[in-house]
Amino acid sequence: MQKLVVEGEKRICGEITVQGAKNSALPLLAAALLAKGETVLHNCPKLSDVYAACRILGCLGCECRAVGNTVWVKADAPEGCCVPDELMREMRSSIVFLGAVLGRIGECCLSLPGGCELGPRPIDLHLSALRRMGAVINEKHGVLRCECPGGLKGADIQLSFPSVGATENIMLAAVLARGDTVIKNAAREPEITDLAGFLNRCGARISGAGTDTVYIEGVRELYGCEYKVMPDRIALCTLMSAAAITGGELSVREARASDIGAVIPVFDQMGCSVYTYSDRLFITSGSRLYSAGTVRTMPFPGFPTDAQAMLMSVMTLAKGTSLIIENIFENRFRHVPELVRMGADIRTEGRAAVIEGVSRLYGARVTASDLRGGAALVVAALAAEGVTEIHDVKYIDRGYEALEKQLCSIGADVKRVSE
Ligand code: EPZ
Secondary structure: OEEEEEEEOOOOOEEEEEEEOHHHHHHHHHHHHHHOOEEEEEEOOOOOOHHHHHHHHHOOOOOEEEEEOEEEEOOOOOOOOOEEEEHHHHHHHHHHHHHHHHHHEEEEEEEEOOEEEEOOOHHHHHHHHHHHHOOEEEEEEOOEEEEEOOEEEEOOOOOOOOOOHHHHHHHHOOOOEOOOOEEOOOOOOHHHHHHHHHHOOOOEEEEOOOOOOEEEEEEOOEEEEEEOOEOOHHHHHHHHHHEEEEOEEEEEOOHHHHHHOOOHHHHHHHOEEEEEOOEEEEEEOOOOEOOOOEEEEEEOOEOOOOHHHHHHHHHEEEEOOEEOOOOOOOOOOOOOHHHHHOOEEEEEEEEEEEEEEEOEEEOOOOOOHHHHHHHHHHHHHOOOEEEEEEEEOHHHOOOOOHHHHHHHOOOOOOEEEEE
């Protein structure tokens, strides 16, 4: 087990390049299974979840090699259709392989993804859509057995909720299906647009990605291509939060402001100044932060649920009262008790968190219990008086590439220590 030891009260200052997006790299790796020949993905973050996805591809008969931030995949002759249980458990988002395996191989067996730290993670929208496309899916003792005799066929699908994962799975299943598929009430997240961009470069015919209606025309086969993963918009929000809470100033290269359109106004309201350019973003923070008012998490283009925890850390030092309503996940306040241990004044009631700004935070021994909650603890520790120990760093490593190195390069004092 490892922990991060943070010496607080160091201003974040300087310039950094934001990492590639975890939540795009994973569906792109699943999509690589659909393409013959070689796929080369650049700007892949070096994360445990990415390596788990590579191992899944290996189990499906693909050659997969990760060197630095580049991943090569060869999927000329996939074999087998089962995703091992331990890999499904290691990475809940492995469910996104279901659509790709069905699309390329025609059958699939995998264990139901467990719930995760954020609460139950149902996949009913994924399964009902794939059944409409002709998949026969049986669930028994936690195992999904799926087959589509005669191959998948295009369908009109109306999602009751704009699920990111369900939208991705349907796209992955539809690109090689017979006929056309329409996804209504589709997720509009930038990762959907990135996936469509990759698939189209492989020869797919997808339009409407990024809107609430996505059209996919089934084609006979796809060929591997070279592609660069989009920048990680949540890692960007994390870096901005680090600058904001420490009264710092930060230039972030390869930042796409259009991916965080609902987040920038919150930083503005708290007294930061954010300047955006085509391929970078600059944020400065004054000596005092002010209440952010009310922030509600929503599907894109609303405020992203993944940025909620880090912004809450900033709000703990903002003068006045801030309110967060978490509309996406039912258990996404697990970082609150840990922030309170550091001196924050936060009360939660169901999906609402009321944050009363305090004058300072204090270093403490805290424990991460999920990816973004762990990142929030790091952000708070940067501003806290004294030393903070953050345990269970494995959660943070799922989504951030050597976060301690990133932060030390811009003025922080963070050490990774084996326990
Ligand atoms: C993706 O998860 C992201 N993960 C999450 O990021 C992100 O928080 C989420 O989208 C929302 O933006 C990856 O991309 C790997 P959803 P996903 O399907 O696809 C309910 C992080 O920290 N739902 O849009 O699982 C579900 O319970 C992670 O990087 C159903 O009810 O999100 C949740 O309440 C955390 N039935 C809501 O929809 C379904 O079949 C959003 O889920 C599917 C989802």
